Amino acid sequence: MKTFKIGGVHPAENKLTAEVPSRPAAIPAQAVFSMYQHIGSPAKPVVKKGDVVKVGTLLAEADGFVSAPIYSSVSGTVSKVDAIVDASGYRRPAIIVDVQGDEWEEEIDRSTDLVTLADRPELTSEDIVARVKKAGIVGMGGATFPTHVKLTPPPGSKADCVVINGVECEPYLTADHRLMLEKTDEVLVGISLIMKAVKVEKAYVGIENNKPDAIARMQEKAARYPGIEIVPLKVKYPQGGEKQLIQAITGREVPPPPGLPIQVGVVVQNVGTAFAIYEAVMKNKPLVERMITVTGKPLARPANLWARIGTPMKALIDECGGMPEDCGKVIGGGPMMGKALMNLDVPVCKGSSGLLLMNDKESRRAAIQPCIRCAKCVGACPMGLEPYLLATASAFKKWDVVEANDIVSCIECGSCQFTCPSNRPMLDNIRIGKSTVMALIRARNAKK
Numbered sequence: 136m137k138t139f140k141i142g143g144v145h146p147a148e149n150k151l152t153a154e155v156p157s158r159p160a161a162i163p164a165q166a167v168f169s170m171y172q173h174i175g176s177p178a179k180p181v182v183k184k185g186d187v188v189k190v191g192t193l194l195a196e197a198d199g200f201v202s203a204p205i206y207s208s209v210s211g212t213v214s215k216v217d218a219i220v221d222a223s224g225y226r227r228p229a230i231i232v233d234v235q236g237d238e239w240e241e242e243i244d245r246s247t248d249l250v251t252l253a254d255r256p257e258l259t260s261e262d263i264v265a266r267v268k269k270a271g272i273v274g275m276g277g278a279t280f281p282t283h284v285k286l287t288p289p290p291g292s293k294a295d296c297v298v299i300n301g302v303e304c305e306p307y308l309t310a311d312h313r314l315m316l317e318k319t320d321e322v323l324v325g326i327s328l329i330m331k332a333v334k335v336e337k338a339y340v341g342i343e344n345n346k347p348d349a350i351a352r353m354q355e356k357a358a359r360y361p362g363i364e365i366v367p368l369k370v371k372y373p374q375g376g377e378k379q380l381i382q383a384i385t386g387r388e389v390p391p392p393p394g395l396p397i398q399v400g401v402v403v404q405n406v407g408t409a410f411a412i413y414e415a416v417m418k419n420k421p422l423v424e425r426m427i428t429v430t431g432k433p434l435a436r437p438a439n440l441w442a443r444i445g446t447p448m449k450a451l452i453d454e455c456g457g458m459p460e461d462c463g464k465v466i467g468g469g470p471m472m473g474k475a476l477m478n479l480d481v482p483v484c485k486g487s488s489g490l491l492l493m494n495d496k497e498s499r500r501a502a503i504q505p506c507i508r509c510a511k512c513v514g515a516c517p518m519g520l521e522p523y524l525l526a527t528a529s530a531f532k533k534w535d536v537v538e539a540n541d542i543v544s545c546i547e548c549g550s551c552q553f554t555c556p557s558n559r560p561m562l563d564n565i566r567i568g569k570s571t572v573m574a575l576i577r578a579r580n581a582k583k
């Protein structure tokens with residue numbers, strides 16, 4: 136069975152919600168829309184205090200090509216254009232809407248009728264990209280890169296296939312798994328739209344072998360969608376890393392940063408993004424809600440919830456039985472790549488794939504011991520880096536050393552930290568080192 140070549144680890148899967156069908160979360164009393172829900176320039180507000188909005192009303196426009204607009208996910212009145220502390224821990228511009236009722240913009244098709252490419256033969260590649268851009272679609276796997284940019288290969292580049300990420304290798308998270316089971320046709324039409332947008336005849340959907348029901352359902356239905364092949368993959372973290380997935384499925388190697396998948400003829404999208412593209416193009420629906428896994432051993436009723444963007448995380452925890460007394464940590468995302476939240480008013484954003492609660496015991500960090508030079512972290516790194524060196528040099532602010540040792544290639548998967556017998560906090564230090572070096576590189580390039 137296919138997988139990537141070097142490194143990788145096997146954390147406990149803990150997919151507590153794999154068999155829990157999704158359900159809609161309650162509409163919050165107040166929704167909070169951060170202007171930083173994507174990579175690139177933040178969105179620019181186009182509403183002011185007192186404006187009345189519906190679901191699907193434009194709140195903020197894209198500011199440049201690498202940016203994305205933000206739409207209201209609720210109906211009500213804009214109560215503030217202010218700043219909030221978002222999941223990053225920074226104070227950032229945001230629009231706050233007090234909710235009244237649930238009115239939608241008329242042009243959004245809310246029916247569940249399936250619309251296929253055969254129903255819309257007039258759609259061109261340019262139409263699809265334009266609708267994706269207008270709807271504010273970004274990478275739903277957590278990367279949040281504006282999708283229209285990925286669907287517009289730079290001049291001189293040409294894709295020959297699309298790779299769809301249905302891996303969901305992060306422990307605990309099951310939203311993509313449920314989406315493939317519950318919205319199979321919509322995801323497959325979304326993939327067909329991506330293929331048409333980038334003008335290729337072939338798409339591969341990588342799914343880890345721990346989701347046999349999703350593999351079977353997708354294989355059965357994909358038979359009716361020309362050019363889409365489902366590829367079962369070995370269970371190994373981080374199989375869902377873009378470079379790892381491309382290598383596992385096509386055998387191709389993406390060059391180191393700033394190298395991109397398009398340089399090896401591939402465009403990668405997540406299954407959640409494919410579904411959002413279906414809704415944007417076929418239902419005229421901007422990105423206003425998403426599925427999020429709310430999970431953890433101390434939680435009474437872990438669930439897969441359809442949450443409106445802007446819903447406070449606390450409301451989702453309440454939906455799942457409330458905050459457990461022994462909760463020690465709340466993480467936005469999964470346990471390997473997610474980040475601890477500083478407060479529970481943080482809203483659901485376009486890239487929020489999971490919310491994980493850990494009890495006191497699980498969340499306590501083991502005592503850090505000296506490095507014993509065992510090299511386990513080196514063997515686990517899927518990018519072939521030397522994590523102990525990157526982490527130590529970052530801790531000592533040796534930015535020239537970490538840059539020379541290719542810290543920008545780190546995908547922040549946490550495999551090194553997971554495998555370390557001395558409990559070294561490698562990922563924390565490497566993240567600081569990587570973001571510092573990237574800022575230094577940007578500053579150098581700006582001077583050129």
Ligand code: SF4
Binds near residue numbers: 515525547550
């Ligand atoms: S976090 Fe970075 S250094 Fe550590 S294993 Fe992953 S890619 Fe390698």
Ligand code: SF4
Binds near residue numbers: 523
């Ligand atoms: S795994 Fe931990 S103890 Fe082993 S070499 Fe890496 S940092 Fe050192």
